[in-house]
Each structure stands twice: as structure tokens, then as C-alpha cells.
Amino acid sequence: ADKFPHLKRDHSFKKLSEKDISYFKSILASSSITQDEEDLEIFNSDWLRKYRGQSKLVLKPSSTEQVSKILKYCNENRLAVVPQGGNTGLVGKVEKYDKEMQKQMLHATHNAIYFITGGSVPVFDEIVVSMSSMNSIRNFDPVSGALVCDAGCILEVLDKYLEERGYIMPLDLGAKGSCHIGGNVSTNAGGLRLLRYGSLHGTVLGLEVVLPDGTILDNLSTLRKDNTGYDLKQLFIGAEGTLGIVTGVSILSPKRSKAINVALLGLNSFDQIQATFKRSKDELSEILSAFEFWDQEAIKLVKEHLVAGAKDPLQSTYPFYVLVETSGSNKDHDDYKLNNFLEGLMSDDIVQDGVVAQDTTQIHNLWAIREGIPEACSKAGAVYKYDISMPVPVLYKAVEDMKERLVSKEVIGDGKLFTSVIGYGHVGDGNLHLNVAANEFSQEATNLIEPFVFEWAAKHAGSISAEHGLGVSRNNHLHYSKSPTMIQLMIKFKQLIDPNGIMNPYKYLPDV
Ligand code: FAD
Ligand code: MLT
Ligand code: ZN
Numbered sequence: 001a002d003k004f005p006h007l008k009r010d011h012s013f014k015k016l017s018e019k020d021i022s023y024f025k026s027i028l029a030s031s032s033i034t035q036d037e038e039d040l041e042i043f044n045s046d047w048l049r050k051y052r053g054q055s056k057l058v059l060k061p062s063s064t065e066q067v068s069k070i071l072k073y074c075n076e077n078r079l080a081v082v083p084q085g086g087n088t089g090l091v092g093k094v095e096k097y098d099k100e101m102q103k104q105m106l107h108a109t110h111n112a113i114y115f116i117t118g119g120s121v122p123v124f125d126e127i128v129v130s131m132s133s134m135n136s137i138r139n140f141d142p143v144s145g146a147l148v149c150d151a152g153c154i155l156e157v158l159d160k161y162l163e164e165r166g167y168i169m170p171l172d173l174g175a176k177g178s179c180h181i182g183g184n185v186s187t188n189a190g191g192l193r194l195l196r197y198g199s200l201h202g203t204v205l206g207l208e209v210v211l212p213d214g215t216i217l218d219n220l221s222t223l224r225k226d227n228t229g230y231d232l233k234q235l236f237i238g239a240e241g242t243l244g245i246v247t248g249v250s251i252l253s254p255k256r257s258k259a260i261n262v263a264l265l266g267l268n269s270f271d272q273i274q275a276t277f278k279r280s281k282d283e284l285s286e287i288l289s290a291f292e293f294w295d296q297e298a299i300k301l302v303k304e305h306l307v308a309g310a311k312d313p314l315q316s317t318y319p320f321y322v323l324v325e326t327s328g329s330n331k332d333h334d335d336y337k338l339n340n341f342l343e344g345l346m347s348d349d350i351v352q353d354g355v356v357a358q359d360t361t362q363i364h365n366l367w368a369i370r371e372g373i374p375e376a377c378s379k380a381g382a383v384y385k386y387d388i389s390m391p392v393p394v395l396y397k398a399v400e401d402m403k404e405r406l407v408s409k410e411v412i413g414d415g416k417l418f419t420s421v422i423g424y425g426h427v428g429d430g431n432l433h434l435n436v437a438a439n440e441f442s443q444e445a446t447n448l449i450e451p452f453v454f455e456w457a458a459k460h461a462g463s464i465s466a467e468h469g470l471g472v473s474r475n476n477h478l479h480y481s482k483s484p485t486m487i488q489l490m491i492k493f494k495q496l497i498d499p500n501g502i503m504n505p506y507k508y509l510p511d512v
Pocket of ligand 1: 085119120131183185186192467504
């Protein structure tokens with residue numbers, strides 16, 4: 001309990017006993033049960049590898065029926081559960097931990113006195129239900145593009161499967177090699193192509209979910225249109241495992257574009273980025289598939305920490321970078337449009353420099369810079385991650401205001417508390433990833449950033465969590481983005497569906 005000063009283990013949850021283990025052994029193969037300390041390590045640590053949880057048991061069901069039996073038993077016996085996908089979620093919590101825990105940290109990269117935990121990592125001794133063994137593709141309809149699969153399928157594996165059939169997953173993110181589609185659905189992940197294909201609230205056609213009491217909710221529809229009653233699946237999209245376990249996903253995949261172009265641009269100001277974005281919508285319109293940006297601090301970290309793919313393709317460094325992607329069906333047509341667009345930007349002095357990838361390797365290398373930013377930031381020391389959305393015109397002002405604040409308090413620079421403020425994100429979605437790198441996590445550092453950043457988002461009609469969700473790090477800040485009436489209704493939904501509160505406790509909703 002020391003680890004989370006504001007949290008206490010809920011003693012209504014039972015502690016795991018030999019009898020419980022015997023039951024799980026009666027329904028699962030022995031290879032689906034992990035109890036060994038060393039093997040548990042990976043399930044107890046989040047992507048940032050800064051925290052070690054205390055779960056003593058990981059279960060890896062291989063069917064929906066097994067998930068149902070697990071949850072039914074856990075619910076009847078008040079055993080708390082954490083569903084886990086690829087464990088790449090980013091809504092961790094930074095808290096103080098003691099020397100003993102510090103010794104236990106196997107992956108510590110710096111001498112931090114604080115740790116961080118993700119929404120998919122247990123807070124106390126919750127049982128981890130890993131979905132990694134439920135990884136089969138159930139069905140694909142080559143006419144409609146509807147793909148039905150198990151929740152534990154890895155996003156990149158699904159995309160490769162669809163590529164062979166001329167289709168594409170409607171979402172893409174840097175964590176694609178590890179994250180599960182069930183984890184994507186449960187976090188309502190946005191990613192790099194939301195601009196083109198929309199959110200999972202639109203592309204998910206149906207879900208199969210096991211409710212906390214073991215009931216299987218079969219809503220695995222492949223229909224595009226179905227206005228019969230409340231759209232129950234929507235409740236589970238972005239629920240972060242607090243309402244049940246997603247076991248199956250039906251998702252609409254679009255046709256894969258035959259012609260892909262990627263351009264990297266160097267610009268002097270965020271105003272120029274906005275002008276470029278506006279023109280891209282006018283001139284590239286239906287072929288525009290991504291519009292991402294990052295700043296000078298971000299490229300600096302990529303070059304410093306990621307050797308592969310970090311070569312600067314532009315002549316010199318610029319205050320801002322934009323990656324524009326087009327996806328269309330006619331290469332000549334797309335090349336013509338993109339070249340006209342770029343020439344116009346250059347001649348009007350909106351863009352200072354630009355390069356267009358000439359082949360798939362170059363496309364991959366340009367994307368590697370953008371997709372490498374989260375990892376590069378995580379290597380910059382103790383990084384405080386914020387994921388806010390707001391109207392595009394004020395998007396970069398959040399970075400400038402944060403910098404100004406830290407400079408005015410004389411806490412940033414050589415030998416100071418903070419080393420840099422980094423901005424990047426999905427311009428097309430009004431989504432900024434504001435990262436603040438410190439030498440180490442500390443309460444003093446946290447207090448300098450929070451609640452400033454949340455108040456900033458609320459003041460600018462923004463959201464305090466655009467795409468990463470709430471987990472244990474944003475649950476108590478929900479009121480900055482949602483009204484008391486909305487929060488009360490959320491609490492009622494939770495109580496209705498999970499009356500014993502066994503699903504992913506201590507997270508998502510505000511602490512009581
Ligand atoms: P996990 O991290 O394992 O779990 C996330 C949450 O969902 C947890 O609360 C967990 O309990 C719950 N959960 C997982 N599986 C299930 C299930 N089957 N049923 C019920 N609950 C479940 N996010 C974006 O939105 N856009 C990005 O561009 C983006 N890029 C990223 C890049 C990197 C390098 C990294 C590390 C992360 C990125 N993320 C991004 C964060 C994003 O939330 C995750 O990558 C992804 O969506 C989580 O999937 P996962 O399988 O790893 O889930
Ligand atoms: C991204 O867009 O790269 C992700 O959301 C991850 C991050 O914010 O670091
Ligand atoms: Zn993102």
C-alpha cells in the first residue's frame with residue numbers, strides 16, 4: 001500500500017489461495033498458468049519498464065468459454081482481475097517507491113525514486129488474464145472487408161493477413177508489433193491514420209465480451225447498419241477492461257491503397273503547419289491519409305537515442321517537421337497532386353524544405369522517425385507523458401506555455417530538474433503528445449506540471465486524454481473533461497455491469 005499513498009488494497013477482494021489455483025488448473029492447461037516469479041516479471045511491468053506489480057498469477061485462456069469460467073469463478077470468489085493485451089498502454093502513474101522496490105526493479109534505466117505503472121499492470125495482487133493465447137482469425141469477408149478475430153491477435157499480424165487480401169487495418173500505431181486488437185479496442189486507440197479511417201467507434205462492427213459474472217455477450221455482428229436498440233458494443237470500446245473482457249472483435253477493413261506516397265517537410269512555425277494542413281485538405285483531399293508533426297526537441301532525441309532510421313533526410317534542422325502521407329488508387333494521379341501541393345507550399349514560402357520517399361524502404365524510414373519518437377523520449381530520462389486534444393490553432397501553444405512556465409521558474413536546463421519539453425502528434429486530429437523530460441521522477445517535478453497541464457486543456461476546450469485513456473494516472477482528473485452528471489452515470493454503468501468491482505480495480509473512474 002505504500003506504493004500508492006492515495007490507494008489501499010480493497011480488502012473485500014480475497015487473497016489468492018491454493019484452492020483457487022486448483023480450480024484454475026482444472027479448467028486450463030498447465031502451460032496456460034504462470035506462477036513462477038521470473039516469468040511473472042513481464043506481466044508485472046509496463047511498457048516503460050519502470051514498475052513491478054505484485055500479481056502472483058497469470059492466466060492465459062485459449063477460448064471464450066475459458067474466459068467465461070475464469071471470470072465467473074473470480075466474481076463468485078471476489079478475486080480481482082486485470083485483463084492484459086500487449087501491455088503497451090501508456091496511462092501509467094508515477095509514485096514514490098521504497099528502496100526495497102528499487103532493488104527489485106529489473107529494468108531500471110536510471111536511478112529514479114518513483115515508478116510508473118500502466119493501466120494493464122496490476123496495482124496490488126490482481127490476477128492477470130493475458131489474452132495472448134486467443135490469437136486466431138475467425139473469418140474474413142473479401143466482399144465487405146469485415147474481419148472477425150480473437151481479441152489477442154497482434155495488430156501487425158492482422159494487417160499482414162489483410163495485406164495479402166488487398167485490405168488494410170483501419171488503425172495503425174507505433175506499438176503495432178506488440179499491441180492486441182482487444183487492447184486497441186479497450187483503449188479506443190487512435191493512432192496514425194484516424195484522420196483517414198476514423199475512430200474505432202465507427203470501424204468496430206461488433207464485439208464478443210465476457211461480462212464479470214461470466215456471461216458471454218455475443219454482439220459479434222458484421223453488419224454495417226443495425227439500429228435495433230442501444231449500441232451496447234460502444235460501451236466496451238475504451239472501457240479499459242473495467243466492464244469485462246473483450247474476447248472477439250469484428251472490424252471493417254478498408255481496401256488497401258495501391259499507391260502510397262510519403263513526404264517529410266521542414267517548417268519554421270506552427271502557423272506554417274496549420275497553413276500546410278489546410279492546403280493538404282484542399283489539394284490532396286481524398287488521398288490524404290496521415291498528417292503528423294513533431295518539433296526540434298523530438299528529432300534531437302530520435303537522433304540521440306535511436307540509431308537505426310534516424311538519419312536526417314532533410315538538408316538542415318528545422319523548428320518543425322510534418323509527415324504527410326497520401327494513399328490512392330492511381331500512382332500518376334497521386335504523384336501529380338502531391339508534387340503540385342509541395343511546389344505551391346515551397347513557392348509561397350510556407351514550407352522551407354521537403355523530401356518525397358522514392359520507394360518503400362524510404363517510406364518506411366520516414367515513418368520510422370515518427371514512430372520512434374515515443375521510444376526516444378522514454379530514453380531521455382524520466383518522461384512525463386501527456387496526451388491532450390484541443391482546437392488545432394492552439395495545439396502547439398500548450399508546449400510553448402509549458403516551456404515558458406518551466407523557464408520562468410528556472411527549473412529547466414543543464415543541472416536543473418527538467419531537461420526538455422517535447423511536442424509531437426496527430427495534427428489532423430487536434431491531438432498533441434506533450435512530453436516533459438526530467439532527470440528523475442519526483443513529487444516536486446509532478447507538482448510543477450500538474451494540474452497546470454490539465455487546467456490548460458480544460459481552459460482551451462480540450463480533453464486531458466485524447467487517445468491513451470485514463471488508467472491509474474488520469475482517473476482522478478476526469479472532472480477536467482467530464483461533468484459531474486456524466487461521471488455519476490459512468491459510475492452507475494460500472495456498478496450495474498460489475499457490481500463486485502473485480503474488473504481492473506483502482507483505475508479509470510475516480511477513487512472513492
Ligand atoms: P494493454 O496495454 O495490454 O492494455 C490496455 C488497457 O486495455 C488496459 O486497461 C487493459 O486492462 C485493457 N485490455 C487489454 N486487452 C483487453 C481485452 N481483451 N479486454 C478488455 N480489456 C483489455 N495509442 C494511441 O491511441 N495512438 C497511438 O498512436 C499510440 N502509439 C503508441 C506507440 C507506442 C510505441 C506505444 C508503446 C503505445 C502507443 N499507444 C498509442 C498506446 C496504446 O493505448 C496502445 O499501444 C494499445 O492500444 C494498447 O494495446 P495493448 O494490447 O498493448 O493493451
Ligand atoms: C504516438 O502517437 O506516438 C503515441 O500515441 C505514443 C506516444 O504518445 O508517445
Ligand atoms: Zn498518438
